[in-house]
Amino acid sequence: MGRDDMLSLVLPLLLAAVALAVWLWGQLRRPPGFPPGPTWLPVIGNYLEIRRLSKKLSSQHEAFAHLAEQYGSPVIGLHVGGDLTVIVSTRSLKREVLTRPEFEGRPQNFFTYLRTLKLRKGVAMVDGKLWQEQRAFVMKHLRSLGFGGPAMQDQVGEEVRAMLAELSDSRGRPMQLKQLLPRSVLNVIFHFCAGYRFPRDDQQLQTLIDLQDVRSRAFDMTGGKLSAMPWLRFIQPEATGYNAITKFNDMASAFCMKLIEDHKAAYFPGKKTDLIDAYLYEIAKAKESQDDNTTFTEDQILMVLYDMLDAGLEETSSALQFVFLMMLRHPDVQERVHNEIKEAVGTDRPPTLEDKDRLVYTTAALMESQRMCYVLPIRGLRRVLEDTTLHGYRLPVNTTVLINNWSLHMDKEHWGDPEVYRPERFISETGLLREDDAFVPFGLGRHRCMGEHFAKSCLFHFFAGILQKFQLVPADGTDLKSTALGGFNLAPKPFDIIFKSR
Template identity: 40%
Template sequence: MGKHSMQAQIAAEAGDLVTRLRDKSNGGSTPLKLHDAFDVCVLNSLWAMLAGERFALDDRRMMELIDIVHVSFRVIDTCGGLLNQMPFLRFIAPGWSGYTRLLSVLNRLWGFLRETIDEHRKTLSPGCTRDFIDSYLEEMEVRKNETDSTFNDMQLVSLCLDLFMAGSETTSSTLGFAVLYMLHHPEVQRRVHDELDGVVGRSNQPTLQHRPRLCYVESVIMEVQRHANIAPLGIAHRALKDTRVMGHFVPEGATVIVSIWSVHMDRKHWGDPEVFRPERFLDGKGGIVHDNWFMPFGFGKRRCLGEILGKSGLFLFFSTLLHNFSISVPPGHRLPSLEGSDGLALSPRPFYASLVPRT
C-alpha cells in the first residue's frame, strides 16, 4: 500500500471510468445512474492488489462479486443484528433469524476466494511475487514447520475478505455520496473545478503528486466523509480485560462499539456539524487542518488497515471525475436525497445525474 504500482493501478481504473461515463453520457444529454457507478473501478483496483488481475467490464464473476458484497452489507448491521445478540437462534430458527441467508452469501464469497487461492498456489513461482495472495502463500511456506504459526488458508481467506469487502463497499459508497454533495452544492463543485484547472491544467489528469497542492479538493473529500458518516458506528471490538473508560466499567469480553457519528456531529467541537462546509478543514493559509475529531478510518492502533489505499482511491477517483465532468441534476429530475440506505455501512440511494464533459 502506498507504492507506485498501487497508485498507477488506481489511476488507470479512474481513466477507464471516465472513458466509460463519457461514452454513456452522450455529451451530458443522457442521465446516468451514479449511486453505484464506482463499483467496478473500485473493485478492480482492490482485486489487482489482492490477486494480481483485473476484471473485464462484462465479466460475469465481477458482477457476481459486486452483488455478493452489496447483499452482505445489507443483511447485517454494525451490531451484528439479532444473531449477535442471541446467537443460539441460528439453531432454533436459522431462516427467520437471517442466519441461512447470511451463510449463503458468505459461502459464495468464501468459495470464490478459495478458488482464487488454489489457482495462485498452482501457478506460484518462488521469487516472483505477483500480489498479496502470492506473498502470503510464500510466508506460509517459510513458516510451515512452526508449530505456533498462524499463517494458514483460513487466515488468508479471512484477510482477503476483510480487505476486499470493507475496501470496496466503503470507498464506492463514499464516492457515490461525494457526487450527491456536488449536486446539492454547485458552488463547491465550481471551486473544485477552479482548483483542479489551476493546479493540474486542462491538458493533464490529476495524480497523487498534485494532491499536496489540491487542498480544497482534499477538504471536500474530508467533509463528505465527516458529514455522510459511511460507517457511523465503526467496527465492533472486544474488551481484552476489565477496564474503566471515563468512569464507566467495561468488563472483559464485552463488545465495544464506538459511535463515530457522535464524534463527527458533535456541536461543541464543530459548531455547525449539520452544515456541509469543506472550509472547516482549511487553515488561514489554505492548508489542510488535521483534526483529531475527524476519524472516518477509526482511531488508534486498530484503525483501518486499508487507510492509505482508501485515501488514495478517494482522491484519484473523485478528482479525476470532477476534472473531466460537470455534474448536475438532469432536467425533469428532483434533487436526490442525501439520506442513505442502512446496513453494515451507509450507501447512497439510487439517483441519476447529468455528466457534461469539460473542455
Template identity: 30%
Template sequence: MSILLEVLTSARHYADIPTTMAATCVFLLTYLYLQRPKNLPPGPRGWPLLGNITMLAKGHRFLTMTEWAKTYGPVYRIQLGRRTVVVLSGYDVMHEALVKRGEDFSSRPNDPVTKLINPQRLGIISAPFGTPWKEHRKFTLMSLREFGFGKRSLEGKILEESVALQAEIMKMGNKPFNIRRMVQNAVTNVICSIVFGSRFEYNDDKFTRLMDALDRGLSFNFFGQIAVFFPILRRVPGLGQGPQIMLDLMGTIRAYLREEMDSHKKTFDSNDIRDLIDSYVRETKSREKDDETTFTDGYTEMVLFDMFVAGAETTSTTLYWAFLYMILNPDIQAKVQEEIHSVLGYDKPPSTAHRAQMPYTEAVLTEVARIGTILPTSVTRATSRDTSFHGYNIPEGTAVLPNLWSVHHDPQHFPNPGKFDPGRFLDAQGQYQRDDHVMPFGLGPRICLGKQLAEMELFVFFTSLLQHFTFNLPQGAAKPTTTGINGITHSPKNFELVAEPLA
C-alpha cells in the same frame, strides 16, 4: 441450575402452572442479574432477554446512541440480548481509550456475527488482539508496500481504473444513471489488482457474481441481524434470510479466493512476487516445518477476504456520498473543478503529489468523510483484559462501540453539523488544515490497515472524474435525500445523476 430444579419441584406441589411459569421467569431474571459484572457503566433500561435491541431498531441506531450519551454520559452501557456493550462517545473519551489505552481496547468481540461467519476468528478484522493478529497485520503491510502500497507506483493501477470508469460514464450520454455500481467496480478492481494481480472487465460474469454477493451482504440491515443474535428466530419466515445472506456472501467470495490461491500455487515463482497471494504463498512455504505457524491456507483465505470486502466497500461508499453532495451543491463542485483545472488542466492525470496544491478539494473530501460517516459506530472493539475506565469496571472480552458519529456531528466542534461546509477545514489563507476530529479510519492500533490506499483512491478517482465531467441532478428530478441507509455501512439511498463531459 440445581436450585432451579428444586424451585420447580416445589412449585408443582403448591402452585398452578401460571404461577410456576411466573416464578421461573422471576428466577431466571434474578439469576441473569446476579451474573452481571459489578460496577459497569450506567445505561438505558431494556426489555428482559432482548435488552435494548427494539429501541435501536427504530431509526438510525447511531443517532439513538448519540442521544443516550446526553443522559448517561460519554461512557455507558447497552444490552443486545445478553451481550453487554460499552459505548464510547466524544473525541476525548475515544482518544483516551483507543490511543492512550490502545492495548486495553484493541481486541474484537466473539459476537454472534463472528461466530456465524468466522468461528475460528482468523484474518485481520475479526481476530482478537494478540500475537497472530499483530504478526499478520505487520506481514500484510510489509507485503503491500513491497509492490507499491502507499507509493506512487500504485497510482498507475488507480488511474487505469479511472480511465475505465470514465469510459463507462461516457456510454451513458445525457441519460440519468446511478453511479454506485460503476464506482464499486472501479474500486474493487484496484483491490483485485493488489490481491490477485489482475483486474476484471466490468461485464465479466464472475466479477458480476462477486459484486452482486457483496451488495447483498452489505445491505444486511438491523432486522436481518436479529436472527443472528437469536438463532431460534431463524425459523421465522423472513427473519432467517439474514444469516443465510451473510453465509452466501462468505461462500461466494471465499470460493473465488480458494480458486485464485490454487492457481497461484501452480504458477508460483519466488523470484516474481506478483501480488498479496504470492506473498502469502512464499511465507507459508517458508514455514511449512513450523508446527506452531498461523501461516496456513485457512488464515490466508480470511486475510484476503478481509482485504477484498473492506477495501471494496468503504471507499466506494465514500465516493458515492461525494457525488451526492456534488449534485446537491453545484457551486462547491464548480469551485473544486476550478481548482483542479488550475493545477492539472483538462488532460494531466492527477497524483497524490498534487494534494498539497489542491486545498479546497482536500477540504471537500474531508467534509464528505465527516458528514457521511460510513461506519458511524466504527468496527466493534473489545477489551483485551479486565479494564478500569472512567471509574467503571469493564471485563475482558466486553464489546466496545466507538460512536464516531458523536464526534463527526458534534455541534460544539462542528457548528451546524448537518450542513455540507468544506470551509471548516480551511484556514484564513484558504489552506487546508487537518482536523483530528475527523477519523473515518478509526484510531489506535486497530486503525484501518488500508488507510493509505483509501486516501489515494479517493483523491485520484474524485479529481480525475471532476476533471472530465460535471455531475448534475437530472432535469425535473426531486432532490435526493441525505438521510442514509442503516445497513452494515451508512450509505446514501439510491439516486441518479447526469454526467456532462468537459472539454
C-alpha cells in the same frame, strides 16, 4: 401419596425454580460500576429498545446519541448482540478506546463468527498473536509490492482513466456510480493481492455487490437480530439476514479459493509476485520445517482475501458515492472544485497526489463530505481484554466497545453548524488545509485502518479526476434529499447522474 413421594415431586420443581431465578438474576443484573443505560431483558437484552429507538429516530447512531443525552453520560451501558456493550461519544474517550492496549480485542459474537466464515481468521476481525503476526505480514508484503507507493498510484490512475472513458461513452445517459466504483476499487486491491483484474460487466462481481448490499442492510454494528438471538436463523433465515450472509460467504469464498488454486497450480519455490504467492511461500516453508503452530495456512489466505474483498466492495466505494451525491446537492461547491483544479492543474493531465497541496478546497470538500456522510457512523468493534475502567466506569473483560462517530461529527459545540455542508471549516485563515482531531475517519492506534493510504488515494483521484472532466447533473426525478440506507454501514440510496463533458 406419602410424604417422601411428595418431596420427590416438589424438590426437583423447587430446585428448577431456584435455578431459573438465579439465571434470571444473572441475566438482568447490571455489573457493579457499569455505565448507565436502560434496563435489559433476559436473552434479548436491549435489542427491542434499540430497535424501537432506531426506527423512531431513523438510525441506530441517532438512537445511541439520544441515550447519551437521556442518561447524561458520554458512556452508555447496554446488553446487545449477546454481549455487554458500551457506546462512547466524545473525542477524548474515542482516543482512549482506539489507543489503549486493553481495548485491542475484537468482539466474538455470532455475526463475527459468520463474518469470518466460522474460521476466526484473517486480519479485520481477529486479535491477539494471530492479528499481530498476520497484519505485520500483510502490510510488509503489500508495501514490498508497491502498495501505498508510486506503483499503487499508477494502478489507481489507470482505473481513473478507464472510468473517465466509460463515463465519456455514456454520452449524457444517466448512470449509477454504484455499478462502477466497486470494480475500480477492487481492481487495484486485487492487482497486488492476486494479480487479478475484474472484467467489465463481470456478472459474478455484480452478484457479489448485490449480495453485499443485502447483507449490510440486514445487520448493524451490534450484530443485529442474529447476534441477539442466533436461534432465530432456524425460524427466520431471511428476515435475520442469515441467508444473505451465507449466500455472500459461499460466493465470496468460492471466488477467493479459485484464485488460490490458480496460484498453487502456477507456483514455484521463491515466487512472490503478489500477496497470495507470499503466503504460499510461507506455507511451504512451515511445512518444510514441520512447524505445526504456524498461522500461515490456506484458511488464512482465504480470510485475508475475503477481508480485502469485503473492504473494497463497501467502504471506499460508498464514501465515493456520498462525495458525488454531495456535489449534486451543492453545485456551487462542485463548480468551485472544478475551477480550482482547472487553475492549479489544467486539463491536459489528470490531478495526482502531488497536486494535493495546491488543491486545498478540493481536499476540504472531500473531508466535509466524509464528515457529513460517514460510511461507518458507529465503529470501533473493540472487545475489552481485561477488567478495566473508562471515564470512571467499570468494564468487565469481553465487554464490546463501540464509538458513535456520528455524535462527534455532528457535535454543535465543536463544529458550530454541523448540519451545514461547509468545506471552509477545514481551511485555515492562511488558506492551508486544517486538520481536526474530531475528524479521524480511519481510526487511531494499532488497529488503524490498513487501507488508509489506499482509500485516501482513491477518494482524491476519482473525485478530482471526474470533476476535472465532467459536470455532474442529477437525472430527472432524482431525489437528492433521499436519506442513506442504514445497516452495518451507510450507503446512499441509488441515484442517477448525468456526466456532461466540459
